[in-house]
Amino acid sequence: MSFLSLKQVSRFYGSVAAVHNFDLGVEKGEFISLLGPSGCGKTTTLQMIAGLVRPSSGTIMMGGRDITYMPPPQRQLGVVFQSYALFPHMTVAQNVSFGLEMRKVAKAERETRIKDILALVHLSALADRYPREMSGGQRQRVAIARALVINPPVLLLDEPLSNLDAQLREEMQFELRRIQQAVGITTIMVTHDQAEALSISDRVVVMEKGKITQVDTPYELYEHPRNDFISSFVGKSNFMPATAVANGAGTTISIGSTDITFETDAKTASKDVSVFIRPEKLRLTTPSNGQLQGTVTTRYFMGSQWLVSAATPAGVLAVAVPNLGAPPPLEGENVGLSWQHGDCRVLAAGAAE
Structure with a gap:
C-alpha cells in the first residue's frame, strides 16, 4: 500500500464537482506535483489532504491510518501557503520555533532542531532577522523551515514560488528540491507552472475539470502526452x-x-x-x-x-x-x-x- 493514498475522493459544492473520483497513491519520500489550470481542483485536493476541506466522498489514508475526516492538528502535516503566512513580529528563529512550542517540545531540543533546520535552508546567519528585513526567497525558506521543523510525515506546498520574480523562482525550484531530498520527506506541491512541475518532481499529476488526466514522470508526460489538452498545457x-x-x-x-x-x-x-x-x-x-x-x-x-x-x-x-x-x-x-x-x-x- 502507498504511504499516502486517495481513493475515489470527491468534493462537491452544490452540484458542481471541484474534484471528482480522484485516485492517487504517493510513495514515501516521493515528490508529487499537482499541475493544471486555474479551477481544475488541485488546491481543493491539497486542502482535503491537509484537512482544511472535508471530502464529499472517498477515503484518504496515510501510513495505514484513515485520515479522511481527521482534524488538521491531528494529522501533523507541514503546510507552506502561497503567502508564506509568517508572523511579522517574530524573528526567523521565533517563527520556526512556534510549532515546536505549540507541541510543548523541551527548550534544549527546540534550540537544536531550530539550529539544524536553519542550517539546512541556509539561514543560520539570519536567525534574528524579521520577515520584513528579508528577500522573498529568504522568507520562502523560513516558511519551509517552519513546516519541516516539526518533522511532519508529509509536506504540502500550495504555489510556494508564485510570489517570486522569474529568476529567483527558477533558483528556488532547485533549492526546494535539494531541501526535500535532504530530508527525504513525502511532498505534494500545487502549481500551474508546467516548467516548475517538470523540473523538480518525481511524478506529475495533470488535472482538468476536477479529474486526473495523466499521472507520469516528467519525461514521459512531456514526450508521451495522452491527449490534446495535456500536450498543449505541458510545454x-x-x-x-x-x-x-x-x-x-x-x-x-x-x-x-x-x-x-x-x-x-x-x-x-x-x-x-x-x-x-x-x-x-x-x-x-x-x-x-x-x-x-x-x-x-x-x-x-x-x-x-x-x-x-x-x-x-x-x-x-x-x-x-x-x-x-x-x-x-x-x-x-x-x-x-x-x-x-x-x-x-x-x-x-x-x-x-
Whole structure:
C-alpha cells in the first residue's frame, strides 16, 4: 500500500464537482506535483489532504491510518501557503520555533532542531532577522523551515514560488528540491507552472475539470502526452490536423498534401486525428528537403534560441531554433520543415493515445 493514498475522493459544492473520483497513491519520500489550470481542483485536493476541506466522498489514508475526516492538528502535516503566512513580529528563529512550542517540545531540543533546520535552508546567519528585513526567497525558506521543523510525515506546498520574480523562482525550484531530498520527506506541491512541475518532481499529476488526466514522470508526460489538452498545457506544441487511413504497412497520415506512414494502433485509422510535435523537434531546411514547405511569418530572439513561425499547408507551425551563431531565415523567406519519424505523435483529439 502507498504511504499516502486517495481513493475515489470527491468534493462537491452544490452540484458542481471541484474534484471528482480522484485516485492517487504517493510513495514515501516521493515528490508529487499537482499541475493544471486555474479551477481544475488541485488546491481543493491539497486542502482535503491537509484537512482544511472535508471530502464529499472517498477515503484518504496515510501510513495505514484513515485520515479522511481527521482534524488538521491531528494529522501533523507541514503546510507552506502561497503567502508564506509568517508572523511579522517574530524573528526567523521565533517563527520556526512556534510549532515546536505549540507541541510543548523541551527548550534544549527546540534550540537544536531550530539550529539544524536553519542550517539546512541556509539561514543560520539570519536567525534574528524579521520577515520584513528579508528577500522573498529568504522568507520562502523560513516558511519551509517552519513546516519541516516539526518533522511532519508529509509536506504540502500550495504555489510556494508564485510570489517570486522569474529568476529567483527558477533558483528556488532547485533549492526546494535539494531541501526535500535532504530530508527525504513525502511532498505534494500545487502549481500551474508546467516548467516548475517538470523540473523538480518525481511524478506529475495533470488535472482538468476536477479529474486526473495523466499521472507520469516528467519525461514521459512531456514526450508521451495522452491527449490534446495535456500536450498543449505541458510545454509548447504544434498540432497539425490530419486524416488517418489504414494500409498494409501501418497507417498513412495525410497532412495537407503530405502523406506519412506511421506504425501506429489501428484505432487511429480512417478518421480525423491530430499530429503533435514539439517546436524543438522541428528543423528548418531548404524547401526541397522539407517534409512540409512553408514561409517564415515571424521570428523572435529569445537568447538561447529563436522562436520561428512558418505558414504551411498544415497551418502555422512554431519552430525552436537553437542560437548557434547564424540567425534563422528572415520573415517572408521560403523554408522546408523536417522532423525525425519518432518525433511526431498521432493523437485522437480528446482521447488517450
